[in-house]
Amino acid sequence: MAEAEIGVIGLAVMGANLALNIADNGYHVAVYNRTASRTDAFAASAGALSDRVTACATLEDFVAAIRPPRPVIIMVKAGEPVDQQIAALKPLLDANDIIIDAGNANFRDTMRRFTDLEGSGLTFIGMGVSGGEEGARHGPSIMVGGAEEAWRRVEPVLTAISAKYQGEPCAAWLGENGAGHFVKTIHNGIEYADMQMIAEVYGVMRDHLSMDAASIASVFSAWSKGPLDSYLIDITAEVLKVEDAASGRPIVDIIVDAAGQKGTGRWSVIESQMMGVPATAIEAAVAARSLSAMREQRATAEARFGIPAAQDRRDAQQVIGDLEKALLAGKVAAYAQGFAVMAAASQEFGWNLPMATIARIWRAGCIIRSTFLDEIATAFNENPDVPNLALTPAFSKIIEETDQSLRRVVADAALNGLPVPALASALGYFDTYRRARGTANLIQAQRDFFGAHGFARLDAEGEHHGPWGG
Structure with missing residues (x-):
């Protein structure tokens, strides 16, 4: 007799922890992995939860173990493996069963x-899950896309396993078809920018102020008690404190400076470009990761050009004070850009994305969780149609209060040859966004000169051409 209320396919770190989370919340879960030894190992490690876990050796046994209508979570590598798994499941499932892709x-x-x-009778949900290994086990942020009716059927399980912020589940239905996975993509893009700007600030303290890892950790610990309070600031302080057992050095000092990436950051940049919405801080962060991988070329370039000579340094405490405010300004830019991209996608695909809800379900469980998101939720509650977070009263005030600090940090970095591409992009974004008369008039003149593309005039309607060339 089928006992399981839900199934999980894929028992790597995320899938295994999600299955344990489901069992921990009182639901009976069937599990299956293509590699049988992994299924066996999972079942053996389930401990006190094993009475709520049915480990299956075959896909047929897996499907048979779940009570219809069956919700089946797929947690496998994105791309072709998902299509292969769906193809294998389709002949075994019945009408009204739900396939849930919870990967990236x-x-x-x-x-x-x-x-x-x-027309197959099956229902599909695309579900973004954020929080990493710890979140999957104890409560992630869950972003659901698909038919609302399908969401209502699995809502009790998903809200139960999600993170909670002051008792409110960090799980929500965000719109039809790809809405959930799109929001997760932009979440990851913002995450890239946030991490990059934190790394840039760390670099200024390490390379310009000559601070050691423990001293920098103390700064981040202090910042975590202020407006920068967030998961990423907290873990930054923690990793900077840890010493390597083998060498006795701070472990961060012996880690290779080449950052990995799995694609979601690039996707967020591609989609922002496709929709014509600038996301410059995210773009800079993705490019910085690509540059970080070019270690041999960077070493060759340093040998050829050297590092710019250090300029006179301002008082260290003043620099640190500016770094805190600059990081807050950069954070505003990254979120403003990310939410603007989501607003454009919502309009293009007819999703009607609930921006305040997105901010709320990001407040716990996910990697970019922070107190900052409360202010974003409030801003969208007060004005759901605001075109840019920078224009809301709360964020306008932050920009005004951090503007000069961001300028000083970017200027100091430029003079001292310190790379701060994401922070510099944030400054350029703000300066371009708030200037009513920009410089694109010259670009339009150039385009008309070489391609007769035409331009609009300030003093007349219609399309016009210049008096140049043949």
């Missing part, structure tokens, strides 16, 4: 899968 899928793949499953 490209939302366009999710939309295609919705189309492919039309």
